[in-house]
Amino acid sequence: MKTLAAFSQPIDAHLxxxxxxxxxxxxxxxxxxxxxLDWLAxxxxxxxxxxxxxxDYEKAREILAAPPSDExxx
Numbered sequence: 001m002k003t004l005a006a007f008s009q010p011i012d013a014h015l016x017x018x019x020x021x022x023x024x025x026x027x028x029x030x031x032x033x034x035x036x037l038d039w040l041a042x043x044x045x046x047x048x049x050x051x052x053x054x055x056d057y058e059k060a061r062e063i064l065a066a067p068p069s070d071e072x073x074x
Contacts, residue, residue, distance in 0.1 A: 001028075002057045005064060006047040010036055013048040016064070023063055025056045 004020075007013045010032045020027040030049040035042045042048070052060045 001051045002054055003030075003049045004052050004057065004060050006049045008035075008042045008047045010048050013050050016050050019068060020050075020052065020060055020063060023059075025052055025060050025063070027052050027060070 004027070005013075005016060007016075010029065013029045013032065017027040017029060028051045030051055031045055032048045034045055035048050
């Protein structure tokens with residue numbers, strides 16, 4: 001597992017996870033419970049991390065770098 005990104009708020013991590021899973025990449029939130037219990041500790045522990053499998057890391061980086069598409073309006 002590799003860490004793709006880190007966020008200070010759990011909701012931001014879950015938005016990225018939903019985007020990745022929509023593209024077929026399994027992703028997991030790490031340290032979410034710690035940040036939820038004590039949000040002041042978020043900076044100290046590095047926030048909520050989004051992890052992906054090693055083999056999915058490069059594809060996940062490409063998805064993260066690309067702007068989100070809104071296909072619902074097409």
